[in-house]
Amino acid sequence: MKLAQVSALVPGMILAKDLLQRNGILLVNKGTVLTAELITKLKFWGFYEVEIEEPPISLKDQQEAAVAPQIAAAHDRVVGITENIMSAGESKDIDTNLLRGMIGDLDSQIDLNTNVLLNLSHIKTHDNYLFSHVTNVAILAMIIGKEMKLSEVEQKELGLAALLHDFGMTRISNSIYDKSQPLSPDEWMEIKRHPDYSMELLKQSGGFSEAVLRGVYEHHERIDGSGYPKGIKGQDICLFGKIVAVADVYDACISPRKHRKRMTPYDALKNLLGQPHLFDIQILKSFVSCMAIYPIGSFVKLNTGQTAKVIGINHGAPFRPEIRIYLDQNGELLKPPIRINLFEPQYIQTYIQTTLESQEAEEIFDLIEK
Numbered sequence: 001m002k003l004a005q006v007s008a009l010v011p012g013m014i015l016a017k018d019l020l021q022r023n024g025i026l027l028v029n030k031g032t033v034l035t036a037e038l039i040t041k042l043k044f045w046g047f048y049e050v051e052i053e054e055p056p057i058s059l060k061d062q063q064e065a066a067v068a069p070q071i072a073a074a075h076d077r078v079v080g081i082t083e084n085i086m087s088a089g090e091s092k093d094i095d096t097n098l099l100r101g102m103i104g105d106l107d108s109q110i111d112l113n114t115n116v117l118l119n120l121s122h123i124k125t126h127d128n129y130l131f132s133h134v135t136n137v138a139i140l141a142m143i144i145g146k147e148m149k150l151s152e153v154e155q156k157e158l159g160l161a162a163l164l165h166d167f168g169m170t171r172i173s174n175s176i177y178d179k180s181q182p183l184s185p186d187e188w189m190e191i192k193r194h195p196d197y198s199m200e201l202l203k204q205s206g207g208f209s210e211a212v213l214r215g216v217y218e219h220h221e222r223i224d225g226s227g228y229p230k231g232i233k234g235q236d237i238c239l240f241g242k243i244v245a246v247a248d249v250y251d252a253c254i255s256p257r258k259h260r261k262r263m264t265p266y267d268a269l270k271n272l273l274g275q276p277h278l279f280d281i282q283i284l285k286s287f288v289s290c291m292a293i294y295p296i297g298s299f300v301k302l303n304t305g306q307t308a309k310v311i312g313i314n315h316g317a318p319f320r321p322e323i324r325i326y327l328d329q330n331g332e333l334l335k336p337p338i339r340i341n342l343f344e345p346q347y348i349q350t351y352i353q354t355t356l357e358s359q360e361a362e363e364i365f366d367l368i369e370k
């Protein structure tokens, strides 16, 4: 139990003592979960401080914390094995059974723990960019595939295409791939060859279907024909190529690179939606319906003045995700943070007012990760 100023109360906190009027009449029972409406009333009634319970760790937080290490280990395993296979490049045949098994594991994790997996894939570091990127693209592509109700077989093939989509990048020198300065026309030409390189490597190895090969080869083609390597348009681009394109651009935008800062997940989604001439509109719609308006990982400001991070999506309620409130309205760090689900009726008066700009989000990210 602790004393908290009413100005620092946060929806989701729990009253530890009954609140009484001066004449002893009960106003609010102890154990009541505070809502934005109730906090406003407390201010109106002239309360300055109230006793609150130490925020309990929610059951969902506990459940997610229990599965997170296994999911993180599965994610790391995919990154590691992919690194191993991709780094071996032309010298080794690809173990397609191993890859299919990993894709199957990821696919079942998506069924069980999409939010945990998405939270994990939004944690970005500079290490291992290529291999964690392709793993995240596989996760995102399969999430889209599920939304589009692809068959089980298609779903696995899509995952494989997404995981291998940038295989050819391993043939490109790091001095070009990781360059922090703008690329010269020749260097850019070399980058644009990576779909061809990927295709060669996969054909050399063998064991991949035509659908996987095309998905890999066409992931930089764009609806209006402005993409590469062939500049094909619209319906001529295969489904896997179009899905991987959306997942690839989204993950690239939210990842920090040497030559640019990362975008917030919200801005990355806005960026995709602002370019319907480049990406398939049905796929964009599916992506938005599974990522919601405020994708997991977005930092948001609430109407109540607090700052929170989006940690879960409520299907069918794109504006009302699950959030974890990290800062109170005075900008003080809450320890532990408070998890609330904006979809629950008691939080109807709490809503997301705005998303934070990259710089501000970065500062908060540093603060909470300490």
Ligand SMILES: [Fe+2]
Residues within 6 Å of the ligand: 165, 166, 194, 219, 220, 248
């Ligand atoms: Fe690529």
